[in-house]
Amino acid sequence: MSLASLPVATRDEMQRLLHGSCDSSFLSALHKALAAGRGPADAGKADNGGRQLLHRLRLLGETLPKANRLLDDPAQVAAVHAWAAVADPSLCLAALVHHLLCLGSMAQLADGQGEHLGRLMEALRAGRAKGVYLITEAGQANSHLATRTHAELDRATGEFVLHTPDPQAAKFGSAGTLDVPQTAVVLARLVTDGTDRGVFAFVVELTGDDGLLPGVEVSSPLGLGALPLDYVLVRFHHVRVPYAHWLADGAGIGDDGTFHDPAGSSERRLQRTLRVGQGLWATMPAVAAATARQSAVQAVNYARQRRTQGKLSPGVPLLAYRTQQRAVLGALADAFALTCAADGARTVWAESLAAPVPPAGNGAEAMGFTPWAAVNRPLAAYKAAAVRLAARVTAVCQSRCGFSGHLDVNGLAAYHGFHHAFDAAGGDSQLIFYDIGRSLAEEGGQPPGETPSAPPASPHWWPAVVRRHQNSLTQRLSGQLRTTDPNAPFDAWNPLLEDAGLLGEVYADVLVAEDVPRTLDGIRDHGLAQALRPLAALHGVMAARRWSGSLLAHGTLRPADIRGLSVVADELCDAIGPHLPLLTEAFAHPDDVVCAPLAAPDYDTALRATLTWTRGGTQ
Template structure:
């Protein structure tokens, strides 16, 4: 565990819980958090307040109470921002318990408080505000997206003009298209915004910085702040709104300037040396999001797999081929449900690696982080901030959404009911497809950067692959596949550039190649996750655990190859005859996984008093019945 309090110090913050020695799989799934922290988290999230009405004020009050309960029971936000394992567990568990609460927590803690913690050169002037936010007596929103332009992060238009007379900053929205969009409820709880704005000094553009702006107090909006009523988003119900600023004056200490300076004579100096480098640094909090969000996606995928497996075991079909047979005996159901468990396991391994990369970045530069030789910005800034972490974000969100959709489909109508949680999980993941760095733009930039790095011809011969029943088959296959895709994309880029006499970085060259760039970017991200599965298995020393996990890992690879058959065959990575054998191998691997399924469910599942989904109960009908309010007709 990195940068966390020892257990004896943590016990000052959380009540003692039952001590236990985790199995290797439990340690991989739930990390290295001390048992007292895990127990405190369970207690904080198992509290089930009264149902909330549809009105925004009631919804916001509900989420505020939940946020305060977390702050009262857990270590401080500033502690957890330096304790990756604990923060990742907090985000993963809240996502499974209540996705809207998780998004609130990400906005408030990771992005808002994270910006203030990491980019304020001196915390003392902000101490009162930090204390207020940490206790959830006020709430924080992160305001980055502007509604009028795509890729607005690359061209922020909100302005913070320096006033040399008062040494304040005047925050202004220049036109309606520059309005910010975020979850910014103002229902009697003070709301603070961390606003990304372009610093203007003596008419000069000095780059994009975060600024702390108070949006509202107990009485409502503050002078100069304009906000719409709630803009509803049913997939993830929060109080979203558009926000504009009309000459709002901000004190000097509300400029989160990092290591930039502005002398009394008005001379600005940024040691980073360029606006793009400053934007990368301003967006450094994104690394914390990308380091922890894969863990939340993996937790939702695991929970969906567990719920679907338990439902399939207890649900009997009355089909004429085999009346009374449990769904789980059908091969198609096994492919879906056991495949969901296998893919959730792969996401878990990838999440552990993403968290490790972020933890490393807290103490210094990390692999793929901002360096002079890092990715250049083209479609979005994200891969320039950190290539592998942005890839983990995009891959984990898309994969988890696919897994949950699959589980919903194989649970029939029950998979769609709100009370069974899968719909809310899917909505959370849908919201994060564009949020936290648009996944498609990340894939474009990944593919472009990887093609630019290609040198030399495609290797004439590739090393032989292991058996498809071996966990190493899929990582080796994806290494060959990404290499082939990169060489193919590089060749087409060179051809277009030569034929039209365009530069290789021009729109005319890349516009016809965007789908191929995204294909390569997605393959690169999948390859990272494939490598992480083998890395995790290598770290397991217990023979029994490895025996159970190896067929699960292999099943993930075989099913992924079948899903991506078109790309693999088109690139020449696999031949059609190679794919013919995968159907029988899939069945064999399912047979190897089935005996271990109860053990996997136990390791993957979060406590039922946190998730509260009837779908996972031993008797689904009875569990669902307990959630319903029956009405009875009058009797004569």
């Protein structure tokens, strides 16, 4: 069965599954924007220099709402960046920073735009300037909690003076594209009358048409092969910033110098300033899902075409082997789970955008090891879980495609590099897991509950198992914490951090696991649900196999349960087989967006078409 043969209503439901509420006209415009000017020679390259990057950001921006309404439709925002990641991960990262962190900060934190700030925002949306976000200070760990770059108010002029106090406070970011205008959102410690008022965001123009602006200093490039962009260190030398470029988020300074801030404390101020990260976290599952789907489709395509010459059965395709089935169909199943998680994350983000920012002291989680879980625990967890699972999926697909999986032209290396690098970017995933585990242990949790009654071949089995496992881990860690000295937090937590990280990761897996049957149960078309049900169950079985050590160690499952999972996985692979044409066609992105030979009906011919040949002995 192919996608074209399905009823229109079924195709529409599949589109909603993959792209949320985005309609066909929006997806068509997005397709056109990304396909413009691309060809096979562009695949795997980073078009991240100057005017070309601005041109591509402009094409993407034209598909989105106006700058001040940028976040009105989370599904469109997620789809733009997901498709961009499939076309070119470096473009996706530039766009995430440009739209969600730079423009997003202005849209969410500015108290009225003002004429000049409004012009800067529109220039960013229209691709006349590149957006940068400068938060990390390269010389110290956890710099988000101890920002040392400062912006001091000059009462005489009403401007802020932005300054880097020492070399260790230099900002790290993708700000090395010096041949085009760049506008940055810079996080700095606000100082008035010699008093630290907390960390705020400031809009700073870094470059103009003629290069760096006065007082801005940029290092030579920092190479990062896994995710090629224009990374540099940035320092500020008494740069004058207009008062209107302070993204005050409700704070203010009176004519007499009196400072007021609705956040109520420096810690709460940092959480409010960093809440723009929620858009990035909510979008990353969609990005992870799109690249994972494309990777899995290409791996399945390769496994169906590639004939083996092994002695067991010469001439059979790779996909005939159980080991290959579990790997590449398991990757397809994980990609489906990420697709479900993308919808869950969008829902959480939409609810967050609709909810008013709580006043000081109300509705805010206390900050722990990092600010991320305190800003939004589930969205931080979604980000961390999504990039790790997508990195695993793309790595498996690379491995199962032999040397073809590592060729730049096929894109799998770029997908893997993107997600592997993003484990530390956008909020370090391991620190997020530590912090979530800490907060869960301090809250106490619930008893583990009964052993799940659903069989492993059911999509409802794994969510019940992993939820029980989370409760068990929470109870154990809470018990360990109660035996420690609350007045010595480092001594208490230092030996427990590994367990806290494990608990945080399980919490994130619970979110993904529960999104899968929730999504499946919401599909009205019976035939489509039948095609997706074994895929949903296979994700759970493969996840249980990955978690088997922890599940056994804590008694969540028995050895016999784990031993039986291989048989269940094979049965589910057999059930998926008849639906593969439909699934791979639906999950694949258009050829002129992907431009990968591995996605072609005849891979060998498509690869040769990208090559030129030189023969010796000819004139």
